Amino acid sequence: MYEILRKEVLAPTLTLFDIKAPLVAQKAQPGQFVILRVHDEGERIPLTIADFDREKCTITCVFQEVGKTTMELAKLNEGDSIKDFVGPLGVPSHIEKYGRVVCVGGGVGVAPVHPIARALKEAGNEVIGIIGARTKELLFWEDRMRNACTELRVTTDDGSYVRKGFVTDVLKEVIEEKGNIDLCVAIGPLPMMRAVCNMTKGYNLKTIVSLNSIMVDGTGMCGCCRVTVGGQTKFACVDGPEFDGHEVDFDEMARRAVIYKAQEQLAVDRYVSGSEHKCSCGCGGAH
Amino acid sequence: MAKSIIPKKHPMPAQDPAVRSKNFNEVALGYNEETVVAEANRCLQCKNEPCRQGCPVEVDIPAFIKLVAERDFAGAIKKIKEKNALPAICGRVCPQENQCEKYCTLGKKNEPVAIGRIERFCADWELANGVLPQEVAPPTGKKVAIVGSGPAGLTCAADLAKLGHKVTIFEALHVAGGVLMYGIPEFRLPKAVVQAEVENLKKLGVDIQVNAVVGKFATVDELMEEGGFDAVFIGTGAGLPYFMNIPGENACGVYSANEFLTRTNLMKAYLFPEYDTPIRVGKKVAVLGGGNVAMDAARTALRLGAEESWIVYRRSRNELPARREEVEHAEEEGVKFAFLTSPTRILYNDDYWVTGMECLRYELGEPDASGRRSPVPIQGSEFIIDVDTVVVAIGQGPNPLVPRTTKGLECNKKGNIVADLETGATSKPGVYAGGDIVTGAATVILAMGAGRTAAKSIHAYLSGK
Secondary structure (H helix, E strand, O other): OEEEEEEEEEEOOEEEEEEEOHHHHHHOOOOOEEEEEOOOOOOOEEEEOOEEEOOOOEEEEEEEOOOHHHHHHHHOOOOOEEOEEEEEEOOOOOOOOOOEEEEEEEHHHHHHHHHHHHHHHHOOOEEEEEEEEOOHHHOOOHHHHHHHOOEEEEEEOOOOOOOEOOHHHHHHHHHHHHOOOOEEEEEOOHHHHHHHHHHHHHOOOOEEEEOOOOOOOOOOOOOOOEEEEOOEEEEOOOOOOEEEOOOEOHHHHHHHHOOOHHHHHHHHHHHHHOOOOOOOOOOOOOO | OOOOOOOOOOOOOEOOHHHHOOOOOOOEOOOOHHHHHHHHOOOOOOOOOHHHHHOOOOOOHHHHHHHHHOOOHHHHHHHHHOOOOOHHHHHHHOOHHHOHHHHOHHHHOOOOOOHHHHHHHHHHHHHHHOOOOOOOOOOOOOEEEEEOOOHHHHHHHHHHHHOOOEEEEEOOOOOOOOHHHHOOOOOOOOHHHHHHHHHHHHHOOOEEEOOOOEOOOEOHHHHHHOOOOOEEEEOOOOOEEOOOOOOOOOOEOEEEHHHHHHHHHHOOHHHOOOOOOOOOOOOEEEEEOOOHHHHHHHHHHHHOOOOEEEEEOOOOHHHOOOOHHHHHHHHHHOOEEEOOEEEEEEEEOOOOEEEEEEEEEEEEEEEOOOOOEEEEEOOOOOEEEOOOEEEEOOOEEOOOHHHHHOOOOOEOOOOOEOOOOOOOEOOOOOEEEOOHHHHOOOOHHHHHHHHHHHHHHHHHHHHOO
């Protein structure tokens, strides 16, 4: 069991946990992820590592409530435990001195981009951070990102905080303003990463994205997370999760991301309506 | 005293095909006491014990069968366990027709003794009547790490623990058992049986760490240098699914057999939504391949509600690599076979869901390297089969996580660890390997044999240290 040492509700559907996991915390690197299972009947879901503390033996995860599992997770409190927690999985971010780097975090993607920005800055890069959210109350870690980056720009889709615009709008301004940029790292919802890549392609700006495919084992065993990158099939769990965004087939990713949409909806409906009853009539909770 | 020979094995009681193809309960129900004794009495107790040469772990077969004939079931299971750490599993999944039973004297003119069924009875008898304590040697003070808790790792761990070594198993998934848990279906190998065997191991003092991916939380080198392990056994199996590399293979509705079976077995997707992991099976499923994994997937598809489940195999019935019993069970349950057929591309609709599969017909040509007649495509024979789910079960390769992160560990071109088959020794001192990670995808019992071989070598290595 893996204890939740700290819980912070960042926004109504956005939660942060510091989870005690000594083995994972000793080895975690920016860009890697964990897979967790809330309870014995639970599914295995991947979450990208938002931070790690080797002394306190904790991993920080930030997640948005998008399905039954994340809704259940959000109900847990400090002192509660998660059944299974495995990692660090995936290939760490490649950190080196590139020169000038832009790190873009959209929505919940601010969390995983944070340790990468910090590592890039520590490696001697000038790091320009761009973070954005749909609206002010969903924006988090502005302070942490300000520390992790050389310079930080903030935007909201609806203009409720700092300015109105998408992260791509800000990115375009940064590119136009700064001229030479050596690398872009963009993490966030699929449409955001796709939009960033479409834009940076025009500037020939190499862009790394972190893909959150559906996974089961997370160790390369099942192939559920396969994505087409540069015309080749890759497993996001062991070959990624980071890839060259200009090579990723986002159309395919988007379609594979909704394979279980109907089942996910059913699970959420049962959970929310409380009809998750344990009857023996075989109805599966349908009545 | 001459015995009258009963020409056929006592039939294995089984669930009715029409019923069982709709449930996940075990198909083969097992002998009762009366039948097992009658079957044991078919054994001729040959002096030269031909059956034993067919057993990769050298179980003293005539001896345990004799004890069964005498109704000494406790004695029989003890005899089996001298050599086989996981009899409840082997009795169910070993390909006995190619092993012990192949060499049975009775089998020359009649059906061989049902050695596997007798073994299973003994193991189940023990599980039902309380497991007998096993002797463990005094502690040696040596520590051994076992990477992977499949059949090779479990066997190696059991043998080393009995010899007094402190054994820790590191398992990547959240339960121990490896392919026995994620791969082989509940209806063929109940997960409770696997867990009972794992519990037996714990009683021997074996420590099992789940959620521990070696190569990630620690490398093999770190286990030895910092973790204080004197030796390491790598039994990480064939955990890398192969795909056909044909167009459309990433469409929604195409699964690797590993994913299809892992969702169903390990994650219990057949109990969705009581369990949270979903699986989607359409009306018509095509399973590509002809091995045991393919049979498992095709039979699982029916149980998940598919109206039709097809095995699509590029050779003919005679070349099917699956156990005969699995093929028979699949057919009884209504699995259909498209032989001499192989897909060229998978068709899908605008939403990227599978709508069909274009195939080519094949004919058999000259024997290939495996000795089987090789399939040759018939040009221009393209045709389309209407399917909405495809499961790719054409084999698995070695998972590269451990080989890639272990310094000085020699691997072959396919990525398998190079290990001496006589000893399990790798190119790295103190590091041994066995099972599918060395041989490529094979059987549970061969992996167990390799685990046993490595345990002997590790014991010798540690004793000389």
